[in-house]
Amino acid sequence: MYKYIFGPVPSRRLGISLGIDIVPLKTCSLNCVYCECGPTNNLTTERKEYIPFEDIIEEIRHYFNNNPEPEYITFSGSGELSLNIKIGEIIDFLKSNFPKIPVAVLSNGTLFNDKTVRESLLKADLVIPSLDAATEETFLRIDRPSKQVNLQDYIDGLVQFRKEFKNKLWLEVFILPNYNDNMKDILALKEAIQRIKPDLIQLNSLDRPGCIDGLEVASEEILNKIIELWGFPNVEIISKSKKREGIKSYRKDLEEHILGTIARRPSPVENIAEITGYHLSELMKYIRTLEEQGKISSVNLNNQVFYKIS
Numbered sequence: 001m002y003k004y005i006f007g008p009v010p011s012r013r014l015g016i017s018l019g020i021d022i023v024p025l026k027t028c029s030l031n032c033v034y035c036e037c038g039p040t041n042n043l044t045t046e047r048k049e050y051i052p053f054e055d056i057i058e059e060i061r062h063y064f065n066n067n068p069e070p071e072y073i074t075f076s077g078s079g080e081l082s083l084n085i086k087i088g089e090i091i092d093f094l095k096s097n098f099p100k101i102p103v104a105v106l107s108n109g110t111l112f113n114d115k116t117v118r119e120s121l122l123k124a125d126l127v128i129p130s131l132d133a134a135t136e137e138t139f140l141r142i143d144r145p146s147k148q149v150n151l152q153d154y155i156d157g158l159v160q161f162r163k164e165f166k167n168k169l170w171l172e173v174f175i176l177p178n179y180n181d182n183m184k185d186i187l188a189l190k191e192a193i194q195r196i197k198p199d200l201i202q203l204n205s206l207d208r209p210g211c212i213d214g215l216e217v218a219s220e221e222i223l224n225k226i227i228e229l230w231g232f233p234n235v236e237i238i239s240k241s242k243k244r245e246g247i248k249s250y251r252k253d254l255e256e257h258i259l260g261t262i263a264r265r266p267s268p269v270e271n272i273a274e275i276t277g278y279h280l281s282e283l284m285k286y287i288r289t290l291e292e293q294g295k296i297s298s299v300n301l302n303n304q305v306f307y308k309i310s
């Protein structure tokens with residue numbers, strides 16, 4: 001069982017992709033209210049080698065020596081991956097050894113005002129940073145950042161990265177009703193997006209409970225209204241989880257392992273990951289499918305989401 005790589009998993013955005021996670025669970029510069037991985041337990045902007053570089057490389061080598069090549073390699077996980085100071089070296093290793101496989105990086109983008117962070121990502125084929133708010137009040141409310149994160153520096157960092165990065169840049173914007181779907185926030189976001197100039201804007205919305213109670217799902221109507229107000233030609237709505245059972249890499253054994261675990265006791269996803277040994281990001285994809293099928297459901301207790309058999 002690998003510790004830092006997972007899948008390949010059917011990703012909503014990139015098809016079948018091998019995941020790489022290079023920071024410990026919920027080590028992040030933000031503590032977003034909608035985070036599907038639970039509350040951030042290490043809220044930080046400190047960059048360091050959170051996981052030894054050699055351990056990650058060893059896993060990658062082992063994977064490629066024993067498995068067919070994936071279609072995509074995606075840095076994604078349960079925290080902010082650019083906090084790992086070795087991210088650039090890991091991308092370099094992948095591009096030198098597996099040059100034909102595109103590399104994507106999912107990031108919250110808060111550290112892009114740091115030149116060394118921007119430089120470390122230049123060899124990626126696709127970078128997907130996020131931006132949920134361009135007004136101070138809403139930024140603090142929705143993303144609950146570390147004190148070291150300044151909103152204007154954050155946006156300026158995204159603008160600067162766009163100027164330096166020659167490959168694809170998609171910007172993800174998470175829409176949360178009663179947080180950032182009002183006119184003031186939508187117009188402030190529009191202004192920031194005009195400065196950033198991403199190749200694509202992806203509107204995302206809740207499809208499962210976040211960290212706190214009472215969050216609402218943005219309807220198609222709200223999302224389409226925002227697209228109309230912005231007037232950008234390059235916006236897409238991230239579709240809700242696709243039917244994964246039909247996908248080649250869908251693993252029935254993993255599904256049964258999850259069902260068996262929560263049948264014994266309703267559990268938060270972190271505990272299911274610990275018990276089953278599967279990676280959190282991989283688990284979440286199966287949990288969404290099981291929820292859609294009505295086989296499991298979730299309850300929010302003391303700001304923690306528990307899964308149980310329906």
Ligand code: SF4
Pocket residue numbers: 028029030031032034035036037040077078079080108
């Ligand atoms: S940036 Fe991502 S990992 Fe960090 S709290 Fe927000 S949603 Fe979770």
